Amino acid sequence: MTKNSEISNKKELSPEQREELLNTLKARFDKNIDRHTGLEWANVQAKLEANIEKLWSLHEMEYTGGEPDVVGFDNKTGEYIFCDCSAESPKGRRSVCYDHEALESRKQHKPENSAVGMAAAMGIELLTEEQYRELQKLGNFDLKTSSWIITPASIRKLGGALFGDRRYDTVFIYHNGAESYYAARGFRGSLRV
Known part of the structure; x- marks a missing residue:
């Protein structure tokens, strides 16, 4: 369990937390388009909504200060790659x-x-x-x-x-x-x- 996390026991987000996280991720995606040139947010969001268990991990990354963002796409697996993009170590x-x-x-x-x-x-x-x-x-x-x-x-x-x-x-x-x-x-x- 991560330290300081209020939800680390249940590993799922409320609908409000999901919406807030998706809004945060979209804003960061739009602001830093140079990190993922050629990728579309709508496709990323669809993938996230199809894999909502991954949203908990992204929430933990965000909660601990990581500022996760999309940094690539794996053509072989069809997966988007998120990485902590905070200026300093989270x-x-x-x-x-x-x-x-x-x-x-x-x-x-x-x-x-x-x-x-x-x-x-x-x-x-x-x-x-x-x-x-x-x-x-x-x-x-x-x-x-x-x-x-x-x-x-x-x-x-x-x-x-x-x-x-x-x-x-x-x-x-x-x-x-x-x-x-x-x-x-x-x-x-x-x-x-």
């Missing part, structure tokens, strides 16, 4: 270590949650390095914060985890101990609908 998902194993390894000063755990509870995926770099082509993200990204098993097995940010007009991918957490590090997620 505020409601910061100060988390990388995964459950890292959380359990901390003996004191444990964070409330892990990035992998929160993403799973929200029904979303952490971004891969490739997805993170693609997102950075759509704007300047994480200029003051950083975001955990999916870490290869070989690195994670040795206790590390990867995160990315943008500094000096360059996207950097770094490493840190998976158990570390910082007020300025959270995670971005993606959702396919």
